[in-house]
Amino acid sequence: MASSEEDGSVEEKENNNKKRTKSALATAWLTFYNIAMTAGWLVLAVAMIRFYIQKGTHKGLYRSISRTLKFFQTVALLEVIHCAVGMVRTSVIVTGVQVCSRIFMVWFITNSIKQIQNEESVVLFLVVWTVTEITRYSFYTFNLLNHLPYFIKWARYNMFIVMYPLGVAGELMTIYAALPYVRKSGMFSMRLPNKYNVSFDYYIFLIIVMISYIPLFPQLYFHMLRQRRKVLHGEVIVEKDE
Numbered sequence: 001m002a003s004s005e006e007d008g009s010v011e012e013k014e015n016n017n018k019k020r021t022k023s024a025l026a027t028a029w030l031t032f033y034n035i036a037m038t039a040g041w042l043v044l045a046v047a048m049i050r051f052y053i054q055k056g057t058h059k060g061l062y063r064s065i066s067r068t069l070k071f072f073q074t075v076a077l078l079e080v081i082h083c084a085v086g087m088v089r090t091s092v093i094v095t096g097v098q099v100c101s102r103i104f105m106v107w108f109i110t111n112s113i114k115q116i117q118n119e120e121s122v123v124l125f126l127v128v129w130t131v132t133e134i135t136r137y138s139f140y141t142f143n144l145l146n147h148l149p150y151f152i153k154w155a156r157y158n159m160f161i162v163m164y165p166l167g168v169a170g171e172l173m174t175i176y177a178a179l180p181y182v183r184k185s186g187m188f189s190m191r192l193p194n195k196y197n198v199s200f201d202y203y204i205f206l207i208i209v210m211i212s213y214i215p216l217f218p219q220l221y222f223h224m225l226r227q228r229r230k231v232l233h234g235e236v237i238v239e240k241d242e
């Protein structure tokens with residue numbers, strides 16, 4: 001009996017040690033990840049400001065920053081993995097929708113349709129994303145280091161109230177501006193007859209994507225409002241299984 005109790009406690013200790021090592025590793029990785037992402041978005045912010053000061057126009061801005069943007073926005077796919085493996089306490093679905101819609105905007109809209117790269121709406125979502133991400137990643141970094149200045153916490157859970165709708169407006173206006181070019185070029189579309197016997201119309205797909213903002217965006221927005229109430233006002237919120 002005594003020996004089985006001892007065994008139990010040894011096993012428990014081992015499990016606790018494993019958990020501690022795992023959580024120390026996770027914290028180290030997340031700290032590195034968040035510092036790298038803050039730096040990446042800061043580089044983007046500086047590049048945008050320098051471009052505008054030097055050229056005095058937004059034309060050509062997207063081209064000048066596209067490589068860095070594509071890199072850091074694509075790396076954000078790791079956030080879906082962080083949620084999936086339980087490294088962070090966030091819904092995979094909420095994070096997945098957020099990250100995938102951004103990656104879609106970068107790769108399949110702005111990067112693929114050169115004619116729209118100089119639209120004002122592109123600058124709108126780029127500026128909004130940049131401000132948001134610098135705030136968000138520095139929030140996570142300082143939080144992990146247990147030295148979170150209140151103004152960063154305040155900014156993280158207040159700025160989105162305005163930034164989210166602005167970002168979405170920029171994205172939707174950009175997709176809308178892309179529609180005529182997509183229709184004319186027939187890009188990413190497959191017409192019948194073809195050897196796969198499959199048809200796909202990217203133009204229609206983009207319209208469906210635009211419509212899907214109507215049910216999906218409020219869910220992200222209300223998720224952030226709930227987070228705001230929890231973090232800034234200490235409300236206990238029972239999350240539904242998302």
Ligand SMILES: CCCCCCCCCCCCC/C=C/C(=O)SCCNC(=O)CCNC(=O)[C@H](O)C(C)(C)COP(=O)(O)OP(=O)(O)OC[C@H]1O[C@@H](n2cnc3c(N)ncnc32)[C@H](O)[C@@H]1OP(=O)(O)O
Pocket residue numbers: 030034079088089090091094095097098100101102104128129132136140143144159160163164165166167168171209212213216217220223224227
């Ligand atoms: C194929 C095409 C598909 C197209 C589909 C189209 C439809 C799309 C519709 C919607 C489109 C939206 C487009 C987006 C536009 C913009 O971004 S506009 C700019 C404004 N944007 C924002 O303000 C972004 C806000 N969103 C977010 O912050 C996140 O992405 C989120 C997932 C929505 C919410 O974040 P969440 O993590 O749930 O909340 P937090 O309070 O920040 O964190 C919760 C806990 O998790 C910890 N955590 C999370 N990530 C990290 C990390 N990287 N490092 C460390 N810790 C992390 C965090 O600390 C919290 O932990 P606890 O304190 O323990 O609770």
